Amino acid sequence: MSSDRDSILSRVRSALAPLPERAALPDWERELVIMRNARGAVDAVALFSERLVLVNGTPLTSAADLVALLEKNGWRRGYCDPALWPGLQAAFPATFTVETLFDRSRVDDYQFGITAAAGGIAETGTVILTDGGTSRRLAALAPWVHVAVLSRRTIFVDVPEAVAALGSDPNIIWCTGPSKTADVEGILIEGVHGPGIQVALLVD
Amino acid sequence: MKFQQIDQFAANLRADTRESVHSGSKAGHEKRTSVLFDHYADPNRLRQIAGEIKQHVVENLDTYLPAVEARLQANGVIVHWASTAEAANEAVYSILQARGAKKMVKAKTMVSEETELGHFLEKRGIECVETDLGEFIIQIDGDHPSHIVKPIIHKNRREIATSFERHGLGAYNDDPETITRRARAHLRHKYLEADVGLTGANFVVAESGRIVLVTNEGNSRFCLAATKCHIAMIGIEKILPRDRDLGLLLNLLARSGTGQQLTVYTEFIRGPKAAPQEDGPEETHVVFVDNGRSEVLASDCREILRCIRCGACLNVCPVYRQASGHAYRSVYPGPVGAVLSPLLAGKQFPELADLPKASSLCGACNEVCPVNIPIPDLLLRLREKGKREGSEAAAAATPPMGAWSVMATQPAAWKLAMFGGKIMNVLPAKYIPVPALQAWQAKRTLPAWRGGAFRSWLRTRAQPAADVRSAKSEG
Known part of the structure; x- marks a missing residue:
């Protein structure tokens, strides 16, 4: 393997040696990627909700609305991050079965998974999950419904701002709407491997 | 005089396949264009800067490669290097062996298509399951992808339904939603049983060692949530200098590839999971693959190494739309493939030397390229190379220029x-x-x-x- 390393690096060096000069790294202004309709003063929370709807996500503003959505569809079995459950439990009637441990041998038993989002991106309707902040990667992915509990104070305006804040978490994932595919004849189908319903529950 | 092979392929293409490819790629192109121009005041400026950034990387790979290796290692990633396709497959296999792994789930990666990793591992008794819906269908059909982003653009729902029935995934049903649900039910257990998850990478950032992966289906995330070992196969040209460059490239990639603002799942991996997280890999490996890239770097077509595999040049190309991806007889179809495939073929260059001729040089591929690759110029350089090397494929269907010059x-x-x-x-x-x-x-x-x-x-x-x-x- 180390010989492959050396031979690759040596081939790369000799390929580049004849170049009289190397292309410089350009700098670019953030202005370049600011979307037309996002210029000027932006209400990040309102924009986030608007954009989440555009990618077929579901912004909600209260635990009662969440429970209503789940009840309406008969989704009564799920998982909730143990740190979030004390704050939400009161809104859930006794007809619900909510576990605070996620058992991977029963992934299909969970119709919904409630986890914390580390942030959001307004212009794209994205929720940001981190290893440090999201209790279980699987609980945010395998159930049909993922509910990301998102603080309004952690919503970035745009992609460059969110990139600048990536930090050192070993794994960060940006989720922009439900899992989807258009592989079959270009027809949009949601809920391929991940959630078919992506909820952002906005809290203070 | 012989027909060009692509012409011949296009002439024999089934009408419904041509219709699928034509309408799919046309729709992709139209969406890409309206989204980019609706969203940005000057999208061409974005493409130009992104092209300059990638060209800088390509011309400084000698410093970026050791730098990114050091950064990855500092993040706890184990780095491997592979000169050839076989070496890359061997590297993956030895990681599996060291873990006693028998089952692998795999997200879509073009470089593993190059190395034919799936076949290599299956011959050695490893179950290797493609998890991207399109790639899964390709796998059960024993077919090849025909588009970089939409691998089954050449298939219709009836063919897929027949494949599912044959593969024991339920009675014939050609409703796309039913097909997708069946794949969901089948594949989620594959993830959970697997020992190792293998992915490619869309970018790896030199400054931070972040491996960036994008998927719409969430399949690469499932690989990284269910398994305990992650292997990323990465072409040596996939580097970006700085995290901040992601702000430009991610915006361009999604819009150019699928007309989205952002791909649904954009994952940034710095290394193995950290407590208290329970899910995810305890071990992260990167296999840097050369497989002909350093030769491309030495050629006068090194600009093609800027490519971020968005597929926009396929969607816009009048030849691709008529001929479909399989006409290119290689992993990379379309205009990018007409440049990259003959170059990556190394000694087999003459066999693919007709591909650069499969173009009217209309320049649309350059105009849509998110990294502004001058594809028509590169096609001309490769036509010259084919001619110089006396390739028979390159000479096919060449008009009689000697007679013309007398006339x-x-x-x-x-x-x-x-x-x-x-x-x-x-x-x-x-x-x-x-x-x-x-x-x-x-x-x-x-x-x-x-x-x-x-x-x-x-x-x-x-x-x-x-x-x-x-x-x-x-x-």
């Missing part, structure tokens, strides 16, 4: 040819023994011959033209 330099020969051309108006093409003419007429109709008309027109208007000239010089 164009000898007035008597020219007049004779102009007169001869009139024969075409009375005699059907199949009776005229000029191979180029016959090849052309097989699929198209020539307009009526009007040879010599320009000269006679010029003679009759010679006087007024002279008047204009003298009037000008007096003024």
Whole structure:
């Protein structure tokens, strides 16, 4: 393997040696990627909700609305991050079965998974999950419904701002709407491997 | 004279396949264009800067590669290097062996298509399951992808439903939603049983060692949530200098590839999971794959190494739309493939030397490229290379340029040819023994011959033209 390393690096060096000069790294202004309709003063929370709807996500503003959505569809079995459950439990009637441990041998038993989002991106309707902040990667992915509990104070305006804040978490994932595919004849189908319903529950 | 192989393939393509490919790629292109121009005041400026960033990386790989290796190692990633496709497959296999792994789930990666990793591992008794819906269908069909982003653009729902039925995934049902649900139910257990998850990478950032992966289906995330070991196979050109460059490249990639603002799942991996997180890999490996890239770097076509595999040039290409991806006889179809495939073929270059000719040089591929690769220029350079190396494939369907040069330099020969051309108006093409003419007429109709008309027109208007000239010089 180390010989492959050396031979690759040596081939790369000799390929580049004849170049009289190397292309410089350009700098670019953030202005370049600011979307037309996002210029000027932006209400990040309102924009986030608007954009989440555009990618077929579901912004909600209260635990009662969440429970209503789940009840309406008969989704009564799920998982909730143990740190979030004390704050939400009161809104859930006794007809619900909510576990605070996620058992991977029963992934299909969970119709919904409630986890914390580390942030959001307004212009794209994205929720940001981190290893440090999201209790279980699987609980945010395998159930049909993922509910990301998102603080309004952690919503970035745009992609460059969110990139600048990536930090050192070993794994960060940006989720922009439900899992989807258009592989079959270009027809949009949601809920391929991940959630078919992506909820952002906005809290203070 | 022989037909070009792509022409021949296109001529024999089933009508419904051509329709699937044509409508799919056209829709992709239209969405890409409306989204980019709706969203940005100057999308061409974005493409230009992104191209400069990637060109900088390509021309400084000698410093970026050791830098990114050091950064990855500092993040706890185990780095491997592979000169060839076999070495890359061996590297993956030895990681699996060291863990006693028997089952692997795999997200879509073009580089593993290059190395034919799936076949390699299956021969060694490893279950290797493709998890991207399109790639999964390709796998159960024993087929090959025909598009970089939409691998089954050439298939319709009826073919897919038949494959699912044959593979024991339920009775025939060609409803796309039913097909997708069945794949969901089947594949989620594959993830959970697997020992290792393998992915590619869309970018790896030198500054931070972040591996960036994008998928819409969430399949790469499932690989990284369910398994305990992650292997990323990465072409050596996939580097970006700084995290902040992601703000530009991610915006361009999603819009160019699928017309989205952002791909649904954009994952940034710095290394193995950290407590208290329970899910995810305890071990992260990167296999840097050369497989001909360093030779491309040494060639005069190194700009093609900027490519971020968005597929926009396929969608816009009039040749791709007619011929479909399989016509390119290689992993990378379309305009990017016409450049990259012959170059990556190394010693087998002559066999693919006809691909650079499968273009009208209309330049649309360059205009849509998010990293502004001058594909038409590169195609011309490769045509020259094919000619210089005397490739038979490159010579196929070349018009008789020697005869042309005699005609164009000898007035008597020219007049004779102009007169001869009139024969075409009375005699059907199949009776005229000029191979180029016959090849052309097989699929198209020539307009009526009007040879010599320009000269006679010029003679009759010679006087007024002279008047204009003298009037000008007096003024």
